[in-house]
Amino acid sequence: MSEFPALAQEEFRRLCEFLYRRTGMIFTEAKRYYVERRVVERMLATGSDSFPDYFARLRADAQGEIELFVNTFTVNETYFYREDHQLKCLTSDLLGSRIRTRRSDAALRIWSVPCSTGEEPYSIALWLLENWALVDDYEIEIVGSDIDTRVLGLAREGIFGKRSLMRLSPYLIEKYFVSIDAERWQIIADLRESIRFSQVNIVEPRQTRPHGRFDIIFCRNVLIYFDDASRRIAAENLYENLLPGGFICLGHSESMSRISPLFDVSRFEDAIVYQRPDGGAHADR
Structure with a gap:
């Protein structure tokens, strides 16, 4: 070695x-x-x-x-539109639930953590632009966070290779990316500037709390690297970063039900997600 x-x-x-x-x-x-x-x-x-x-x-x-x-210890396996059934659920069910009882001038906040090199938060932005009819009616804030400062720099730069873009159609690549060379594309400036990136360690409340509360959190494929105690701490921190009634999406091999009793299970046609109780009655969907 x-x-x-x-x-x-x-x-x-x-x-x-x-x-x-x-x-x-x-x-x-x-x-x-x-x-x-x-x-x-x-x-x-x-x-x-x-x-x-x-x-x-x-x-x-x-x-x-x-x-x-x-x-050096972070795992950054990601690409655009990964686990896109959750993106479908985002526009078909989750956002509708969140806007039902709020003013149209209240910002919708979405958190991608960990965001790695940016494919996930940019995917959320692309999906909303292409698939949510109300996208122009609401102020939408998307935040991407990661513990790894190196990948955050790459996310802000927004340059991706063929593997990252393999699930995007030529139409989307043409519309939202600028070709750098035969192997690399940069996402357009408007999208790069629309997403805020920050460093965060999700087991450290002093780092998670300042980010405020979100309507929806995507926290996919990271809790599998933690032990039970760290998973519970992360779950409690994420709970505090969700608005009442807000949702959290985990990776396909992760289950909040086995980690923390704080969340309700919400079953939709496209995905199973987890919800912070809003204080009222809400049944499994």
């Missing part, structure tokens, strides 16, 4: 505990090779002579090392 020796068992344990406290992500011996590769990457980048030397730098957060270290 490198000139550095493998981590001793106690070193590996201390490092995983540090990562868990910072991110909520849990790594066991089964992931040792994955973890050690990333440690070696950062040791080489920082010129550290040994793991104790690097770990001291990490704990001291020398030159922002914690942020750089955490960035």
Whole structure:
């Protein structure tokens, strides 16, 4: 793997505990090779002579090392219109539910967290423009957040390759993207400027609370990397970031019912989502 020796068992344990406290992500011996590769990457980048030397730098957060270290552990598998049945549910049911009892001048807020390199929040914007007849009648705020500052920079830049765009029609690519070369396209400036991107750790309430409350949260395919305790903390934080009656969409392999009793299950034709109770009676849909 490198000139550095493998981590001793106690070193590996201390490092995983540090990562868990910072991110909520849990790594066991089964992931040792994955973890050690990333440690070696950062040791080489920082010129550290040994793991104790690097770990001291990490704990001291020398030159922002914690942020750089955490960035190496994030998984950024994404593309446009991923799990688009939830996007269909967004325009066929969720937004209708949210606007039923509110003024038309009240902003609709949608949060994509984690947003990775931006495909999800941009997908939400594209889907609304193309599929929601009332899109021009409401102020819509879309926020994309992630713990990884590197991918947030890429999201703001909005440049994507063929794989990211593989589920978009030529019509949508022509309408909403500008070709850079044969392999890359940049989403148009109007859309880049319409989405706000921010850093957030969803197990840290001091970071989630300032984002305010949302009508709908997309939090897909991240809770599977947490242990039960971190999932509950994340669920409680997301609950506090939802308006009463608001909805949260998880990944297809995730179930809020197994994580927290705070949410009601809402069953729609296109998707099963989870709802913060609004204080009134509302049955399973």
